[in-house]
Amino acid sequence: xxxxxxxxxxxxxxxxxxxxxxxxxxxxxxxxxxxxxxxxxxxxxxxxxxxxxxxxxxxxxxxxxxxxxxxxxxxxxxxxxxxxxxxxxxxxxxxxxxxxxxxxxxxxxxxxxxxxxxxxxxxxxxxxxxxxxxxxxxxxxxxxxxxxxxxxxxxxxxxxxxxxxxxxxxxxxxxxxxxxxxxxxxxxxxxxxxxxxxxxxxxxxxxxxxxxxxxxxxxxxxxxxxxxxxxxxxxxxxx
Amino acid sequence: xxxxxxxxxxxxxxxxxxxxxxxxxxxxxxxxxxxxxxxxxxxxxxxxxxxxxxxxxxxxxxxxxxxxxxxxxxxxxxxxxxxxxxxxxxxxxxxxxxxxxxxxxxxxxxxxxxxxxxxxxxxxxxxxxxx
Numbered sequence: 001x002x003x004x005x006x007x008x009x010x011x012x013x014x015x016x017x018x019x020x021x022x023x024x025x026x027x028x029x030x031x032x033x034x035x036x037x038x039x040x041x042x043x044x045x046x047x048x049x050x051x052x053x054x055x056x057x058x059x060x061x062x063x064x065x066x067x068x069x070x071x072x073x074x075x076x077x078x079x080x081x082x083x084x085x086x087x088x089x090x091x092x093x094x095x096x097x098x099x100x101x102x103x104x105x106x107x108x109x110x111x112x113x114x115x116x117x118x119x120x121x122x123x124x125x126x127x128x129x130x131x132x133x134x135x136x137x138x139x140x141x142x143x144x145x146x147x148x149x150x151x152x153x154x155x156x157x158x159x160x161x162x163x164x165x166x167x168x169x170x171x172x173x174x175x176x177x178x179x180x181x182x183x184x185x186x187x188x189x190x191x192x193x194x195x196x197x198x199x200x201x202x203x204x205x206x207x208x209x210x211x212x213x214x215x216x217x218x219x220x221x222x223x224x225x226x227x228x229x230x231x232x233x234x235x236x237x238x239x
Numbered sequence: 240x241x242x243x244x245x246x247x248x249x250x251x252x253x254x255x256x257x258x259x260x261x262x263x264x265x266x267x268x269x270x271x272x273x274x275x276x277x278x279x280x281x282x283x284x285x286x287x288x289x290x291x292x293x294x295x296x297x298x299x300x301x302x303x304x305x306x307x308x309x310x311x312x313x314x315x316x317x318x319x320x321x322x323x324x325x326x327x328x329x330x331x332x333x334x335x336x337x338x339x340x341x342x343x344x345x346x347x348x349x350x351x352x353x354x355x356x357x358x359x360x361x362x363x364x365x366x367x368x369x370x
Contacts, residue, residue: 039344061344065337073341080345175337 007084007108011036011100012074014067015091019045021203022091026056029089032097036089037077041070065175067157072173079166087160092203094126095158099198104160112194113165114186116151117158125199135219139180142223146230147187152195154180165191174225177218181225188229241291241307249310253284276324280317287313 011034015022022038029036037057040048042064051058059073071088078086085104089095099117106112119127120136127133139154157179161169168189174181187193260277263269287293291306298309 059344059348061340063340065340069337069341072337073344076341077345077348175333 007104008082009035009085009087009100009104010074010078010081010083011087011089012071012078013038013089013091014041014070014074015039015043015047015051016041016064016067016070017043017045017047018091019043019047019050021093022047023050023054025091025093026051026054029097032100034097034100037074038091039070039074039077041065041067068173068175068178071178072169075161075166075169075173079163079170083163083166085160085162086166088157090157094200094203096199096201099158099196100160103158103196103198106194106196107160107162111192113162113191114183114193115160116153116156116183116193116195117198117200118151118153118156118195119198119200120152121195121197122199126202131215135215138219139222139226142226143180143184146226147184149187149193151183151193154183158198158200177222177225180222181229184226184229188232241294241310245307245310246288246291249288250285253281253288257281257285273324273328276321280320284317 011029013022013025013036015038026036026038035057037059038047038051040051040058040060042061048058048060059077061070061073065073074088075086085107087100087103089097095117103115103117106115119125128136136153136155140151143149143151143154159179165186168186168191169182172185174185183193257278260269260274260281264271264274264278294306294309294313297303297313298306301309301312303309303312
């Protein structure tokens with residue numbers, strides 16, 4: 001792909017009961033001049049009405065699909081509406097808009113198809129808890145073992161993709177805990193993955209969707225998903 | 240050995256399962272696609288319990304000393320088969336529901352966009368309809 005001087009960029013913001021964070025986030029993104037799409041994942045609070053009150057663009061899922069299904073909806077929208085770049089951006093205040101130009105730079109230069117914002121290249125900003133860091137290192141090693149590529153922050157939900165990956169994600173995207181698995185998926189199908197150093201903040205409000213007891217299930221499920229994905233061929237599996 | 244009592248019980252049970260599933264399908268309560276595995280297995284159950292020599296044969300071939308254990312083994316295997324087919328269709332359905340939910344959300348968004356664009360166009364023409 002050649003460098004695109006005026007790319008159409010869409011921020012995909014999956015939101016499930018994010019009433020505390022979503023309003024200020026959308027307003028700050030608007031100040032930065034970014035187009036955002038909120039995918040309201042069947043929220044039971046007034047997330048949707050807050051978004052439409054400030055005139056934000058929303059797609060509301062009639063029932064909760066989980067993070068993977070919500071983000072995939074955003075990729076489908078971005079692909080159908082001809083966006084050149086889609087950026088996944090959390091609705092909980094963890095991700096910072098000032099790093100978006102750096103994140104999409106490798107895509108614009110045609111050096112990568114998927115760019116991941118990593119906390120662990122410069123090791124600055126919010127670094128997460130010790131146990132979570134240990135888990136992230138484990139996934140990083142597992143991905144290197146299977147794909148040969150080093151990804152320092154495989155669970156990062158701050159990522160940008162070009163149209164070829166959008167098409168790939170439209171056809172298949174993992175259902176829950178999708179981040180590490182989708183990296184392996186992209187690499188298997190020949191996509192180029194790059195990491196960009198970013199700073200992240202602690203969640204502004206609400207709770208992370210990954211809690212202590214669930215994290216055991218999370219580790220096992222994602223490991224298996226990665227291992228099973230590596231058994232698939234390089235053909236595209238439609239789901 | 241398989242006692243006559245057990246044999247009658249097995250025949251009655253398999254026949255009951257067979258009748259229930261045929262009847263439910265006849266009344267459109269069950270999809271034949273999913274009732275099929277039950278109908279086949281209960282038919283096999285009726286045949287095997289009418290001719291218990293089948294159990295003796297299976298027990299001998301598999302090295303099971305007591306033929307009645309072959310009955311249990313087959314029953315458990317049948318349940319496994321049914322559960323497998325359920326897991327397959329459950330996975331298919333969750334995938335379909337996910338796609339439908341996404342398409343529905345994207346579609347209602349398109350309708351909303353179209354409606355607001357139509358309203359704007361009507362307003363621009365000076366023929367704004369009060370609706």
